[in-house]
Amino acid sequence: MAIAVRQPSILPANDRKQPIRSSSGLVEAGLADAAALPMLERVAASFAVSVTDQMAGLIDPTDPHDPVARQFVPTGDELVTTPGELDDPIGDGPYSPVKGIVHRYHDRVLLKAVNVCPVYCRFCFRREMVGPGSETLDGAELDAAIAYIAAHDEVWEVILTGGDPLILSPRRLADIVTRLDAIPHVGIVRFHTRVPVVDPDRVTPELVAALKGRRVTSWLMLHANHWRELNDTARAAIARLVDAGIPLLSQTVLLKGVNDDVETLTRTFRALVQARVKPHYLHQGDLAKGTGHFRTTIQRGRALMKALRGDVSGLCQPTYVLDIPGGHGKVPLTADYLAPDGDGGWTVTDPRGGRHAYSEEVE
Template sequence: MINYLYQEQNWQSQLSDLITDPLELLQLLQLSPEQLLSGAILASEQFKLRVPRAFVQKMTPGDPLDPLLLQVLPHHLELEEHPNFVTDPLGEEQANQQLGVLHKYKSRFLLTLTGACAVHCRYCFRRHFPYQENLPKNEDWLNIKNYIESQADINEVIFSGGDPLTLSNRKLKLWIERLELLPQLKFLRIHSRVPIVIPNRVDKELVSLLKNSRLRIIVVVHSNHANELDDFTCAKISELVEQKITVLNQAVLLKDINNSAQILADLSYRLFDAGIMPYYLHVLDKVKGAHHFDLSSEEINLIYKDVLENLPGYLVPKLVREIAGEKNKTPLFGVSTF
């Protein structure tokens, strides 16, 4: 067993002590190094392993097929080429209006304030995104402000990433205060996987910062499996919900991780226990290196039909795909090929 109590360590220490060596990860989980077939180390060099110890503690020692482990462990199949799997499946480099601004949808845009994530999810559609060339600095604020003011339809900003909750509370506060000065903005959405992988990120300062903002805050977490939501994680996220901050979840439908109606139903019920509403179930974006997580349209339709039959409507996440250039996410159920 892993001798480590993540509940007692502050999030900053956890973030600076991530596991980045695949062999250390396997050793902690009492798994043999042979688990890493030839090529996995090279895959890890191309997209580094990063995983917080708090997330590893939710994995089952001795289980090489643990659904949380498979989301983060580099795999030799990532090196295979597949013609439809490309480096920028959502065409984000074209949607990049100016430094830090990804404006794909009418009323809202993404502000990428950091390229860093607490965890590297092997299926991530931004695994090849050139973050370092696209991070706004303080002096870029004026250009961003001018851009927002030039687009009368914008009423919402989405802090995205990387993962915005890897930033300090001081830096988040600075950006939130800037946005609050613009009367046209009503909503601030924060997309983050950090509360799932380092639950202590939901600290008192963050809760107070979000609850006292003039903007209506929506936190969208990212959890794919009920095992990610242990009691401590649910309790920390509930601290946001108790302050009337809306918390939603988006998941990705992944082969060998959550491709069954039962697993998805367990996830929805567990989210609801914590006051989190299921929001989106994304089909996999066809990003280079993630082909081994892919499912066929037929498999996806069967699973989702089963989910619809087994869950009350308010616990069913919308099945969607993001298509490069489209002005909204595309709903998929009932579409025969996608």
């Protein structure tokens, strides 16, 4: 299979190709059949569409199962909603005291400064909230969100998410980071983003500098789902961040037909580690509307994690998690390896299924 690979580069903003944002654009680019136009229009009426040049360049249009196309090119399956699917599957709404803030956990808040993304993932958990028209917090709304953080001294970590915060200009990012830096109880600013893989030319030296405060520590959580996303250009963007001293973690969504097999997950997590990104979360697909065709069973996810545990380096082991619908938080789903033996000790199961007695021997 021929995959387009471009040399690492940082293109000036004016030289970057605009993303494909229309159904007709998908057809013109050879990413969808003309016969599919009516269906594409129906999907696009409900859920935003955008495919960056970087992602379009990775798609093999002759492969009907291309894992990159499956993530970004709409299909008619999105028009099917199951009874349990929700507008707000992880329950942001009930935990939003002011616009742009989600305060679900005691010591951290989400700051959703922007609700647009360079790409729109077909499985997005916030697909009812992101897209053109949602745009950014205005000046007064951002002031109110930052005032909320300043007034809550239990908030140690601020997670910029959205939307994709790295779509903001370096000037606006630097302004937000500087304002958070001035709040003494904020110790960590974390950015959740797909930009280094889906639009790596945005990761300019100016943008990297804007992410770093004078006092706070900045972390970056990269969303990547398949090793094919990590080509030379993406790895060069990641290197610019890591070389600047910003630690990177990753989150991956378990997606049927994209990465729900041991070989793909292994190769993806190894590619991340080799790029100096520690795999942190593997997410069970959220109950977002029109995404049932992407979800695997939890039983399947646990079996995949068990297979990885046996044969793949510990560096490549994320935690498999579920965001409980309704906003009740994130919990690990990984299989138990430990059970009481009924006699004060434990039975431990090894990665290959062998069972072993274990006594804690505590004095």
